[in-house]
Amino acid sequence: MPTLPPETLLAGRTARHGTAELSELPLVPLWWIAPFPGREAALSRALAAAHGVPFPAPGETVRSGDTEIRWAGRAQALLIGPAAADPGLAEHAAVTDVSDVYARLVLTGPDTACVLARLVPLDLRPARFPAGRTARTLLGHMTAQVTATPEGVELLVMRSFARTAFHEIETAMRGVAARPG
Amino acid sequence: MRLDCPLCGPRDLREFTPRGAAVHARRPEGETWSEAWHHHLHLRDNPAGRSEELWYHGSGCTAWLIVERDTATHEVFSVRLAAEGGA
Numbered sequence: 001m002p003t004l005p006p007e008t009l010l011a012g013r014t015a016r017h018g019t020a021e022l023s024e025l026p027l028v029p030l031w032w033i034a035p036f037p038g039r040e041a042a043l044s045r046a047l048a049a050a051h052g053v054p055f056p057a058p059g060e061t062v063r064s065g066d067t068e069i070r071w072a073g074r075a076q077a078l079l080i081g082p083a084a085a086d087p088g089l090a091e092h093a094a095v096t097d098v099s100d101v102y103a104r105l106v107l108t109g110p111d112t113a114c115v116l117a118r119l120v121p122l123d124l125r126p127a128r129f130p131a132g133r134t135a136r137t138l139l140g141h142m143t144a145q146v147t148a149t150p151e152g153v154e155l156l157v158m159r160s161f162a163r164t165a166f167h168e169i170e171t172a173m174r175g176v177a178a179r180p181g
Numbered sequence: 182m183r184l185d186c187p188l189c190g191p192r193d194l195r196e197f198t199p200r201g202a203a204v205h206a207r208r209p210e211g212e213t214w215s216e217a218w219h220h221h222l223h224l225r226d227n228p229a230g231r232s233e234e235l236w237y238h239g240s241g242c243t244a245w246l247i248v249e250r251d252t253a254t255h256e257v258f259s260v261r262l263a264a265e266g267g268a
């Protein structure tokens with residue numbers, strides 16, 4: 001039987017301008033977790049027991065092995081990594097498979113913060129937004145989940161915005177690279 | 182202008198949408214017509230100065246906020262979550 005490998009939206013496209021490099025990341029299992037009113041503490045315990053990560057505080061990510069959880073707004077988090085979310089979580093929260101909902105992009109290199117300053121209304125310099133911090137904010141006119149990782153800044157945008165996001169970031173990269181050093 | 186979201190911290194105005202006076206979040210008791218409903222629907226204050234408004238942090242945490250600010254000077258006095266009794 002033929003195997004069909006999963007294909008990403010931009011086929012893993014990359015771009016490099018100046019000292020910044022933009023890449024599309026492979027698909028990963030993503031679960032949107034939204035606790036029911038009053039069940040936040042119970043959900044956090046269930047998450048820790050099943051996946052090794054509690055419900056994160058605002059702006060935080062928590063990692064345990066290959067599993068990561070990111071705060072994604074009021075009473076919302078994204079669980080990243082596990083092929084299946086523990087069925088017990090559904091007792092405390094709405095749990096939705098959003099693996100193919102987002103395009104994942106990563107921007108790396110010394111110009112990363114400078115490039116994103118043209119699109120994101122947050123100070124993303126590592127001193128103010130170190131690895132492990134996350135924020136839901138704007139990327140141009142798109143909402144995006146922006147996360148600092150040891151490699152750079154990872155951006156999750158709705159899949160329908162994948163090409164627009166790549167194009168806008170690449171335009172910003174060209175602009176920054178064109179400035180006299 | 183920036184708003185200091187209780188969850189996200191200080192954020193740029195473009196992440197927020199205003200919804201108008203916070204009176205929207207304070208419906209009178211009961212469903213039957215009363216003087217209180219008449220006031221709620223028709224006799225709104227329109228203060229030039231200190232007022233309370235509902236703002237939606239749609240491009241941030243998606244929380245509804247009660248923002249106490251001066252509509253004449255844009256000075257912001259407080260921002261709190263509508264869901265946590267802020268209304």
Ligand SMILES: [Zn+2]
Nearest residue numbers: 186189241242
């Ligand atoms: Zn917020």
